[in-house]
Amino acid sequence: MITTASALRKLPGSLETNRRLDRWLRINADGTVTAFPGKVEIGQGILTVLRQVVAEELDIELRRVRLAPADTSYSPNEGMTSGSRSVQDSAIALRYAAAEVRDLLLQRAAAKLGVSLEQLSVADGTISARGGGSATYWDLETSDLLARDATAEIVPKPAELHTLIGMSVPRHDIPAKICGAPSYVQDIDLPRMLHGRVVRPPSRGARLATVDESEVRAMSGVVSVVRDGNFIGVVAEREEQAIRAQRRLERIAGWEERPTLPANSDPRYLLQMTSEDEVISEKCEKTASGRAKTRLEAEYSRPHIAHASLGPSCALALFQDGKYTVWTQSQGIFPLRGDLAKVLGIAEDNIVVTHSEGAGCYGHNGADDVALDAALLARAVPGRPVRVQWMREDEFAWEPYGSAMVVKMSAALDADGRITSWSHDVWSHGHSTRPGAKGGANLLAAWHLAAPVTAPRPGNPPLPGGGSHRNAIPLYDFPNQRVTNHLVREAPLRTSALRSLGAHVNVFAIESFMDELAVAAAADPVEFRLRHLKDARARAVIEAVAAKAAWKPGERGDGARGRGIGFARYKNLGCYVAVIVEVFAGNEVEVKRAWAAVDAGEVMNPDGLMNQIEGGVVQTASWTLKERINFDRERVTTRTWEEYPILTFPQAPAVEVTLIDRRDQPPLGAGEGAQGPTAAAIGNAIYNALGVRLRDMPFTRDRIIGALA
């Protein structure tokens, strides 16, 4: 291995923490290239983008690029696939790695052919010298070539030479999925595989008092019943037998329960709890405060909501010769391995964690937890793999939720309708309880064992991305502002990362309040935003969406239909998104149409980006209009789709996305950019339609009737 001074330089993306070129790329003699990304496909299309990047920089056809599934035994450790960071982290790493590999291959070819580098050109992996003579990537000796650290000194192709990047290359994985081929961890079928299910406590504080396992052990197909403290699981030959045994255990287990949950699901319980308060942004300009004429205050909220993946979480595990192999849909195979090792009491080296795609997760759901369930059950049946899939009820009751949040806003306007001061206070539980934290294990079953491994202190990812404070700092230019994060660390219900984290609620609050201020200033909401915004790219997306939707200054709804706008730059450092929606308020509020304008810098795959934004708009309409996790003092009472309705086909809006091309700018994360602006646009459209302001999500029929009364 060659180590040079360059090892000390900061390298782009995840190359910084995984510097060896052969960690990322391998040239195969069969005319293919294998890339080894540490990021994983969660339905966002990232693997297609990574193939585009590799093919582009190496000057090979897409079909030659193979992607190795993420696996702790060989993949680079890229942490989590989260936070809309995969393009910045993984695509940028692969871009520089591939550019450098191409250069190394050319150097070797130049030496072999006895010509200078300038005389060489590449087409689909064949290197040709101007004066004749050629070599291919596949027949050059490359076994030693990539065994070195990247320098990132080879400049990747300029945008004007791109033939694959920036093209809507169809996703590689879609045909198999559309044709029903095995595609997910849920579909893995191993020889001699057994099926496991876990019986969860009925409530957070429950303790297992009595259970007579003998009648379950005698049930047809049951291979093992595993009981360890408050953890009970069952392993059976057939899936339906495991489910039947799980149901029987649920009926016969006696639990002692106690009330641990807030008195009701109104998120304002947060205001009664102890919080850690931190001012995260402060600006002070006295002359402006002196001009204040009108003062406004408002309070906004969201209850706990669920990731509610369509496919309940699934994992498989095999315990053999003291070692575990785990197949998982986790967004972070290395952090998961670390937490599994803590709970199973063995060294990380004795666990191999392999990624396989799952149903869309939208953040931290039960994916990691079920991997521990599978490992604990597999330990009881050495040599036979155990597949565990959570039931729908398990997922609703036990997944970590997107936290309830409350935001209090206040602001002042001067006589000219300009905001002179702004304050934003946000109360929320932490938005990160993923595996990989210090001081414990963030895996559900770990807390239920007789010798539990306890949960680390929940918290937030730090700013600038932030967690509950994500997007709490406005992008607008106000002379006075104060933004305070009130972290309620103690959480009666586990909460963790749900797509966009706190941004959904913070942007909802900021952008609803901007509309309220625009009304107070008798201004058009689009113009009012532009009045307070210097950032040229921010202005451009607002202007673009207004043009696309043919927004008319001062337009008013008709008592049923109305339109509203919302805007944010995701995390204040990712993509810019502005959304206009049209709602129809009949028996229920329906979002009929939505227009979105997006600036995500350099766009790798326009259709992939549009797919993410369309989905973001529709999913957010669902969160905002319909969703809430309910509970009583002991139990989560939301267990099925009947109790957790989401947006359906009859209610789905038409969505039109406009991309602003900035190929000269770095790519900006975009997978979560639509959530905040969409929520606010819906609230603003309802006001525009009906003249009532809804500040508490979800905007159900009851809420509308209440507001109109």
Added chain:
Amino acid sequence: MALTITVNGRSHDIMAEAETPLLYVLRNDLKLKGARFGCGAGMCGACTVIVDGKAVQSCDVPVSAVAGKTITTIEGLGTAERPHPLQRAFIAEQAAQCGYCASGIIMTVKALLDANPGPSDAQIREALSRNLCRCGTHVRILRAINRAIKEMAA
């Protein structure tokens, strides 16, 4: 007990208890993984297959109830190499994010189109009212269905 079921034109002898949901027989005995578990209660549509021309939720139907009937799963429509026109339209429109809902949706629409080759937008949406998609791919899915209807009529 021993049962015989006919799936995608082939007859299979199965050893399973009568009340076993059809879904587990398809996935675990016949290794047809295209119908997917979503809720186990017929509420999400991820497991939809066609039985005697009707879209049914295979998680909610005992295998004994479909013995002797004609069962079609997503695998019976086409393959990535030779897709059914509906599948071709979904691929052309890139009508998937995670794709977990896709086979259930395609089977629901197949049953609809077999009965009514020219449904209105409202009829399509209504037929899909019990097929959930959590990624929010509805817009593209509806576009793909309309593309398929046009192609199948041509």
